[in-house]
Amino acid sequence: MCGIVGAVAKRNITPILLQGLKRLEYRGYDSCGVALHVDGMLQRSRSTARVAELEAQVEKSGLSGFTGIAHTRWATHGAPASHNAHPHFSRERIALVHNGIIENHDELRAELKAAGYEFESQTDTEVIAHLVDQMYTGDLFETVQQAVKRLHGAYAIAVFCRDEPHRVVGARQGSPLIVGVGDGENFLASDAMALAGITDQIIYLEEGDVVDLQLQRCWIVDSDGKPADRPVRTVHAHSGAAELGPYRHYMQKEIFEQPRAIGDTLEGVTGIMPELFGDKAYDIFKKIDSVLILACGTSYYAGLTAKYWLESIAQIPVNVEIASEYRYRDSVPNPKALVVTISQSGETADTLAALKHARSMDMTNTLTICNVATSAMVRECALAYITRAGVEVGVASTKAFTTQLAALFLLTLTLAQVRGRLSEEQEATCLKAMRHLPVAISSVLALEPQIIAWAEEFARKENALFLGRGMHYPIALEGALKLKEISYIHAEAYPAGELKHGPLALVTEEMPVVTVAPNDALIEKLKSNMQEVRARGGQLYVFADADSKIASSEGLHVIRMPEHYGKLSPILHVIPLQLLAYHTALARGTDVDKPRNLAKSVTVE
Ligand code: F6R
Numbered sequence: 001m002c003g004i005v006g007a008v009a010k011r012n013i014t015p016i017l018l019q020g021l022k023r024l025e026y027r028g029y030d031s032c033g034v035a036l037h038v039d040g041m042l043q044r045s046r047s048t049a050r051v052a053e054l055e056a057q058v059e060k061s062g063l064s065g066f067t068g069i070a071h072t073r074w075a076t077h078g079a080p081a082s083h084n085a086h087p088h089f090s091r092e093r094i095a096l097v098h099n100g101i102i103e104n105h106d107e108l109r110a111e112l113k114a115a116g117y118e119f120e121s122q123t124d125t126e127v128i129a130h131l132v133d134q135m136y137t138g139d140l141f142e143t144v145q146q147a148v149k150r151l152h153g154a155y156a157i158a159v160f161c162r163d164e165p166h167r168v169v170g171a172r173q174g175s176p177l178i179v180g181v182g183d184g185e186n187f188l189a190s191d192a193m194a195l196a197g198i199t200d201q202i203i204y205l206e207e208g209d210v211v212d213l214q215l216q217r218c219w220i221v222d223s224d225g226k227p228a229d230r231p232v233r234t235v236h237a238h239s240g241a242a243e244l245g246p247y248r249h250y251m252q253k254e255i256f257e258q259p260r261a262i263g264d265t266l267e268g269v270t271g272i273m274p275e276l277f278g279d280k281a282y283d284i285f286k287k288i289d290s291v292l293i294l295a296c297g298t299s300y301y302a303g304l305t306a307k308y309w310l311e312s313i314a315q316i317p318v319n320v321e322i323a324s325e326y327r328y329r330d331s332v333p334n335p336k337a338l339v340v341t342i343s344q345s346g347e348t349a350d351t352l353a354a355l356k357h358a359r360s361m362d363m364t365n366t367l368t369i370c371n372v373a374t375s376a377m378v379r380e381c382a383l384a385y386i387t388r389a390g391v392e393v394g395v396a397s398t399k400a401f402t403t404q405l406a407a408l409f410l411l412t413l414t415l416a417q418v419r420g421r422l423s424e425e426q427e428a429t430c431l432k433a434m435r436h437l438p439v440a441i442s443s444v445l446a447l448e449p450q451i452i453a454w455a456e457e458f459a460r461k462e463n464a465l466f467l468g469r470g471m472h473y474p475i476a477l478e479g480a481l482k483l484k485e486i487s488y489i490h491a492e493a494y495p496a497g498e499l500k501h502g503p504l505a506l507v508t509e510e511m512p513v514v515t516v517a518p519n520d521a522l523i524e525k526l527k528s529n530m531q532e533v534r535a536r537g538g539q540l541y542v543f544a545d546a547d548s549k550i551a552s553s554e555g556l557h558v559i560r561m562p563e564h565y566g567k568l569s570p571i572l573h574v575i576p577l578q579l580l581a582y583h584t585a586l587a588r589g590t591d592v593d594k595p596r597n598l599a600k601s602v603t604v605e
Contacts, residue, residue: 002027002029002071002072002073002074002086002098002099002100002175002190002599002603002604003020003021003024003025003027003029003071003072003099003189003190003191003194004024004069004070004071004097004098004099004156004157004158004177004188004189004190005017005020005021005024005069005070005071005158005187005188005189005190005194005195006068006069006070006097006158006160006168006170006187006188006189006213007067007068007069007168007185007186007187007188008066008067008166008167008168008185008186008187008213008214008215009066009067009182009184009185009186009215010066010184010185010215011066011185012064012065012066013036013065013066013067013068014034014036014058014063014064014065014068016187016198017034017068017069017070018034018051018054018055018058018070019197019198020070020187020189020194020195020198021034021051021054021070021071021072021194022051022052023193023194023196024072024189024190024191024193024194025050025051025072025594026250026391026392026393026394026395026593026600027072027074027190027599027600027601028074028395028594028598028599028600028601029072029073029074029599030048030073030074030075030080031046031047031048031072031073031075031080031081031082031084031085032046032047032050032051032054032070032071032072032073032085033045033046033047033054033070033071033073033085033086033087033097034046034054034058034063034068034069034070034071034087035068035069035070035087035089035095035097035160036063036064036065036067036068037065037066037067037068037160037162037165038063038064038065040162040165041092041162042089042092042093042095042162043063043065044087044089044095045057045058045061045063046082046085046086046087047082047085048080048081048082048085051072066165066166067160067165067166067167067168068095068160068168069087069095069096069097069158069159069160069168069188070087070097071085071086071087071097071098071099073085073086074599076101076124076604077101077105077122077123077124077125078121078122078123079122083120083121084121084122084123086098086123086125088121088123088125088126088128088129089129090117090126090129090130090132090133091117091130091133092162093133093136093161093162093163094129094130094132094133094136094159094160094161094162095129095159095160095161096125096128096129096132096157096158096159097125097157097158097159098123098124098125098128098155098156098157099155099156099157099175099176099177099190099603099604100153100154100155100156100173100174100175100603100604101124101153101154101155101604101605102124102125102127102128102151102152102153102155103152103153104150104151104152104153105124105127105153108127108131108150108151109127112127112130112131112134115134117130117133117134124153128147128151128155128157128159129159131147131150131151132144132147132159135147136161138163139164140159140160140161140164140167140169140212141167141169141210141212141219144157144159144169144171144210145171145210145221145225148171148173148210151173153174154173154174154175154349154603154604154605155171155172155173155174155175156170156171156172156173156175156176156177156190156603157170157171157172158170158177158188166214166215167212167213167214168186168188168213169210169211169212169213170188170205170210170211170213171209171210171211172205172206172207172208172209173207173208173223174207174349174352174353175190175349175603175604176190176191176347176375176376176603177189177190177205177209178190178191178192178195178202178203178204178205179202179203179205179211179213179218179220180192180195180198180199180201180202181199181201181202181203181218181232182198182199182201184215184216185215186213186214186215186217186218187199187213188211188213190603191347191601192235192374193391200234200235200236201232201233201234202232202233202234202235202374203218203220203230203231203232203233204230204233204374204376204379205220205230206222206228206230207223208222208223209221209222209223209228209230233374235374248586249394249582249586249592249593250392250393250394250593251394251396251398251486251578251582251592251593252582252592253394254389254392254393254394254398254399255398255399255445255575255578255579255582256445257389257390257399258398258399258402258403258441258445258575259437259438259439259441259442259445260438261387261388261389261390261399261402261403262402262403262406262437262438262441262571263437263438264388264389264390265387265388265389265403265406265407266406266410266434266435266437267388269410269431269434271427271431272410272413272414272417272422272427272430272431273414273417274414274417274418276385276410276414277367277383277384277385277411277414278367278382278383278384280382280383281367281383281414282418284338284365284367284382284383285338285414285415285418286418287336287365288316288336288337288338288365289316289317289334289336289337290316290317290318290319290334290336290337290338291310291316291317291318291319291337291338291340291415292318292319292321292334292337292338292339292340292358292363293306293307293318293319293320293321293340293341293342294321294323294326294339294340294341294342294351294354294355294358295320295322295323295341295342295343295351296322296323296324296343296348296350296351296602297397297481298344298396298397298400298401298478298481299342299343299344299348299351299397299400299401299404300320300322300323300342301401301474301475301477301478301481302342302369302401302404302405302408302474303320303340303342303408304320304473304474304477305405305408305471305474305475305570306318306320306405306408306409306411306412307320308470308471308474309408309409309412309471309567310408310411310412310415313412313413313416313421313422313567314412314413314415314416314419314421315416315419315421316415316419319337321354323341323348323350323351323353323354324350324354324605326354326357326358327350327353327354327356327357331361333358333361333362333363334363335361335362335363335364335365336365337363337365338365338366338367338415339355339358339359339363339365339366339367340366340367340368340369340411341354341355341366341367341368341369341370341377341381342368342369342370342404342408343368343369343370343371343375343377344370344371344372344389344392344397344400344404345371345372345375345600345601345602346368346370346371346372346375346376346377346378347372347375347376347377347601347603348377348601348602348603349602349603349604349605350602350605351377352376352377352380353605355368355377355380355381356380364382365382366380366381366382366383367381367382367383367384367385367411368380368381368383368384368385369384369385369387369404369407369408369411370384370385370386370387371386371387371388371389371392371400371403371404372386373386385407385410385411387400387403387404387406387407388403389403392600393593393600394592394593395485395486395593395594395595395598395599395600396482396485396486396578396581396592396595398482398578401478401574402441402571402574402575405570405571405574406434406437406571409430409434409567409568409571410434413427413430430567433565433566433567433568434568437568437571437572440562440563440565440572441571441572441575443562443563444561444562444572444575444576445575445579446562447559447561447562447576447579448579448583450559451559451576451579451580451583452583454541454557454559454580454583455579455580455582455583455584455586455587456583456587457512458483458487458489458512458580458584458587459487459584459587459588461489461510461512462489462490463489463490463491463506463510463511464480464483464489464490464491464492464511464512464513464514465480465491465492465493465494465503465506465507465511465512465513465514465538466479466480466483466491466492466493466494466513466514466515466516466577467493467494467495467496467499467513467514467515467516467526467529467530467533468493468495468496468515468516469495469496469497469522469525469526469529470520470521470522471567471569471570472516472518472520472569472570472573473493473494473495473496474570475516475570475573475574475577476493476494476495476514476516477493478574478577479491479493479514479516479574479577479578479580479581480492480493481493482577482578482580482581482582483577483580483581483584485581485595485598486581486582486585486590486592486595487581487584487585487588487590488588488590488595488596489584489588496515496525496526496529496530497525497529499529499532499533500532504532504533504536507533507536507537507538508536508537508538509537509538509539511538511539512538512539512541513533513538513539513540513541514541514542514543514577514580515530515540515541515542515543515544516543516573516577517530517542517543517544517545517548517550518544518545518548518561518564518565518569518573519544519545519546519547519548519549519564520569523548527550530542530550530556534555534556537555538555539555539557540555540556540557541557541559542556542557542558542559543558543559543561543573543576543577544558544559544560544561545560545561545562545563545564545565545569546560546561546563546564547564548564559576561573561576
C-alpha cells in the first residue's frame with residue numbers, strides 16, 4: 001500500500017527517493033511520483049506506470065534537488081491516474097504526500113473551495129495540501145501541527161514548502177512513518193527498508209507525532225505539541241528487492257524458501273518454555289482462561305488453523321475474529337483472555353485497530369505473532385513471537401503463512417505445558433516433528449512438476465471449489481484465496497460436510513474441486529463428500545497421503561503427499577495449494593507478484 005520517502009540533504013536526493021520507492025514497490029501501488037525543491041520552486045514528476053518509468057522520466061527532465069518527497073499510491077479516493085498521483089501541490093507553495101484515509105475530506109474540501117482553492121484531483125490528499133497552505137504561518141512545522149488537528153482518519157504525511165528550502169515535515173496517525181537519521185541529512189519513509197544502504201539509524205514515530213526534519217535537526221513533538229524523546233534504533237533492514245536467483249517471481253522464490261524460513265523460525269527452540277514469547281509470558285499464560293485471535297486475510301486463516309490445535313492440544317477455548325469486523329462489533333470483553341494478533345507486516349490498520357479496541361475493553365494480555373520485529377504490532381503488544389520468514393515481497397503471502405503456523409503450534413504446546421496438558425514424552429515427539437518440518441516441506445516441493453500439469457487444466461477454468469475438513473478446512477480457505485488473488489479465478493472453500501447444504505448446486509463437469517485429504521480421523525467422511533461431487537460429474541483434484549487410500553480413477557485425479565504429518569499436516573498441505581495457484585497464474589499470464597488492486601501492507605482501513 002502507499003509508500004512514502006522524504007529527504008533533506010546537501011546532495012542531490014533524487015536517486016535516494018527513487019531507490020526508496022523501488023524498495024517500497026512490494027507494498028503494491030498503481031501510480032507514483034516525486035517532488036523536489038528546485039531553485040526556489042516546486043517541481044514534480046508523476047506516472048501511472050512503474051517506478052522504473054518514473055525514473056526514466058526524471059532522468060530525461062534532469063529533475064534534481066536537495067529537499068524532496070516521493071510516493072507510491074494505491075488508489076482509494078479517485079482512479080489511478082496522473083492527476084491523482086502524489087505529490088499534490090497547493091498554490092505552487094506546498095507539496096505533500098499521504099498514506100491513509102481522511103474521513104472528513106468532503107467537509108474540508110467544501111470549506112477550502114469556499115475559500116477559493118481549486119482542486120485538480122479527486123483525492124483526500126489534495127485536501128490536506130490545501131489545508132496546510134491555508135493555515136501556513138511562515139513556519140511549516142508549526143503549521144502542520146495545527147493542520148493535523150483538523151484531520152479525522154488515518155494518515156502518514158510528508159510535506160515541504162517552497163519558502164523553506166531545507167525542511168521536510170512529517171506526521172503520523174494510524175499509518176506508519178519512520179525517520180532515518182543521517183550525518184547532516186535526514187530522511188522519512190514508510191518503513192526502514194526504503195532507507196537500506198542510506199542509514200540504519202531509525203526512529204519509529206508514534207501515533208500523533210509530528211517531526212521537523214532539517215539538515216542538522218530532527219525534532220519530534222507528540223499530539224499535545226510536547227517534545228517527544230523517541231529512541232534511535234539501529235535497524236539492519238534488508239533491501240526488499242532481494243535477488244530473485246533462479247526463480248521467475250518472488251512468490252515462487254518465497255514458496256521454495258519455506259524449509260529455510262520454518263527452520264529459522266524454530267531455530268533456538270530447544271524446548272517448550274513460555275520465555276520464547278517474552279519475559280512476562282509465564283505470568284500472563286498462567287492467568288488466562290481463553291484465547292482471542294485477531295487477524296486479516298491469510299493471517300486470519302492461520303488463526304483459524306490454530307484454533308483446532310489450541311482447543312484439542314492445550315484444551316483452551318479459542319475465538320478467531322476478522323479484525324475489521326471485531327473492531328466495530330459489540331462483543332463481550334474477557335480480561336482473562338490472551339489476545340493474539342497475527343500479522344506478517346505488523347502494520348495492518350484493521351488488526352492494529354482491533355488490538356486497540358480489545359485493549360480499550362481491559363484486555364491487556366496481548367501477544368503478537370509477527371514477521372517484522374520493528375513493526376507497530378510488536379511495539380504495542382506485551383508479548384511477541386517473531387517469525388523469521390525474511391522479507392516477503394510477493395503480495396500473496398506464502399512463507400509468512402507457514403511460519404505463522406509454526407509459531408502458533410509452538411504457542412499451542414507452550415499453553416498446553418503451562419496448563420499441565422503436555423507430558424515430557426509428547427513434548428519430545430512434537431519437537432522432533434517440528435524439527436523435521438524443513439525436510440518434509442522439501443519433499444512436498446518436489447511435487448511441483450505434477451502440480452504444473454494440473455495448473456494447465458485450471459488455467460482454462462473460471463471457477464473452482466476447495467474442500468477440507470477439520471483443521472484442513474482453513475487450509476482449503478487459504479488455497480482458494482491464493483488461487484483467486486493471483487490467477488483471478490473465482491474460488492470458494494467449504495468444509496466438505498457443508499457441500500450438500502448449498503454449494504453442491506454449483507458442481508458440474510466444468511467445476512474442478514480441489515480436496516485436501518490427509519489420512520486423519522475424518523478421512524472416511526471426506527471420501528463420502530467426494531462421492532457426492534463425483535456423482536454430479538465434478539472433477540476432483542485430491543492431495544492425499546499414502547495412508548488415505550485414495551487412488552486416481554475417472555474424474556478423480558490424485559497427487560500423493562510424501563508422508564502423513566499428524567497435527568502438523570496443515571503446514572505441509574498448504575504448500576501444493578500455493579504451487580497450484582502460482583502455476584495457474586503463470587499459465588494465465590497475470591502479474592503474479594503484484595496482482596491487480598491488491599497491496600502488500602494494508603495500512604488503510
Ligand atoms: C493474502 C495476503 C493478505 C494478508 C492480509 C493481512 O495472500 O497476504 O490476505 O494476509 O492483508 O496482512 P498481515 O499479515 O500483514 O497483517
